Amino acid sequence: MRTIDLNADLGEEVTDDPALLQVVTSANVACGYHAGTPAVMRSVCAEAADRGVAVGAQVSYADRENFGRVPHDVAFEVLREQVADQVGTLASIARDCGTEVRYVKPHGALYHRVLDDEEQATAVLAGSGSLPVLGMPGALLREAAAAGRGTFHEGFPDRGYTADGRLVPRGLPGDLVTDQDAIVAQALRLAGSVDSLCLHGDSPGAVRHATAVRSALERADLDLRPFA
Numbered sequence: 001m002r003t004i005d006l007n008a009d010l011g012e013e014v015t016d017d018p019a020l021l022q023v024v025t026s027a028n029v030a031c032g033y034h035a036g037t038p039a040v041m042r043s044v045c046a047e048a049a050d051r052g053v054a055v056g057a058q059v060s061y062a063d064r065e066n067f068g069r070v071p072h073d074v075a076f077e078v079l080r081e082q083v084a085d086q087v088g089t090l091a092s093i094a095r096d097c098g099t100e101v102r103y104v105k106p107h108g109a110l111y112h113r114v115l116d117d118e119e120q121a122t123a124v125l126a127g128s129g130s131l132p133v134l135g136m137p138g139a140l141l142r143e144a145a146a147a148g149r150g151t152f153h154e155g156f157p158d159r160g161y162t163a164d165g166r167l168v169p170r171g172l173p174g175d176l177v178t179d180q181d182a183i184v185a186q187a188l189r190l191a192g193s194v195d196s197l198c199l200h201g202d203s204p205g206a207v208r209h210a211t212a213v214r215s216a217l218e219r220a221d222l223d224l225r226p227f228a
Contacts, residue, residue, distance in 0.1 A: 004217055005196035005227040007134070007154065008210060009058060009107070011036040011044045012067075015201035021047045023210045025226045026054040026196065028105050028134075031086035034060035034068025041093045049099040054226035056134060059086045059124065060107040068108035069170060076123045083127025102228040103152070105134040114140040115166070125149070132228050134196060136166070152227045154198050155190035157183045157213055176203065180212050187213045188220060195227045 007026035010017045012035040021027065027048050030036035048055050060068035062082055074082070083104075091101045106114055106124060114121040115138030125133070125143055132150030135141055141151045158177045160168035168175045177183050187197050197217075199210045217224060 001221060001223045002192075003223045003225050004191050004194075005054075005152075006199070006210065006214055006217070006224055007056070007105075007196050008199050008206070009201040011040045011058075012202055013037075013040060015206050017044050017201070018047055019207045020201055020210060021051055021053055023207070023214050024053060024199075025224050026056055026103075026134075026228065028056045028058035028107075028198075029090055030058050030107070031060070031090045033062045033082065033086055034064060034107055038089070038093060041090055042097060045090075045094045045097040045099055049094075049097050052226075054102045054228050055090070055094050055099050056103040056105050056228070057087045057090045057101050057128070057131070058105050058107045059083045059110065059128070061110050063109075068110065071109040071113050074120070074123075076119055079120060079123035080127040083124050085127075087128050087131070101131065102226070103132040103134050103150075104128040105154075106140070111135065112167070112169075114138065118143065134227070150228070152195040153193075154196040155187075155194040156198050156200075157187035157190060158199055158203055158209060178204065180205070180209055183209050184212050184216045188216060191217060191220070191222060 006024045008024045010027045011030040061072045118139045121139040133144040160174035
């Protein structure tokens with residue numbers, strides 16, 4: 001049976017984390033720089049541990065005001081230490097909850113920046129130890145693979161794609177897919193070419209959409225399990 005992972009952005013204080021944790025197999029946990037608090041991280045990690053959901057560090061620029069969705073020119077050393085701080089904070093909380101951080105995934109503007117910016121990609125890798133990396137094809141995954149680290153590709157059922165396979169930038173027409181049937185159809189199309197499918201926890205109807213996607217994947221004889 002083919003396997004697929006279903007991940008969501010959690011701990012951002014904008015969605016129903018407990019409900020999503022009943023559906024997903026991996027949780028990208030906000031580490032405090034774009035959203036989240038130690039208490040929220042602890043709550044998500046504890047529930048994830050109980051449900052066997054893999055915990056990943058969702059690292060971001062230090063920009064809570066803009067939810068981490070504005071690119072920043074950050075010096076290599078600063079970004080490396082910011083990433084290390086985020087991963088370290090979540091790792092400590094996860095251990096207390098009986099689980100561990102199994103992978104790293106950038107958030108928002110940092111996610112898109114490290115597709116092309118080799119220096120920032122290297123900083124993210126330097127700050128995250130030897131953790132496997134989840135993302136889209138680009139500089140970050142290339143550098144991680146070259147360093148012998150685990151790399152996993154993800155797709156986005158609830159986001160629009162450009163002709164070159166990137167995501168339509170936030171705020172532009174077609175950036176979000178909101179129709180549930182369209183989300184499910186895109187999830188099924190992507191499932192054969194990626195390791196994990198991401199559903200945004202801050203999107204309207206996130207829990208309902210995630211539940212529909214999981215049901216469709218299971219009906220397609222896909223075994224849902226964490227990639228890491």
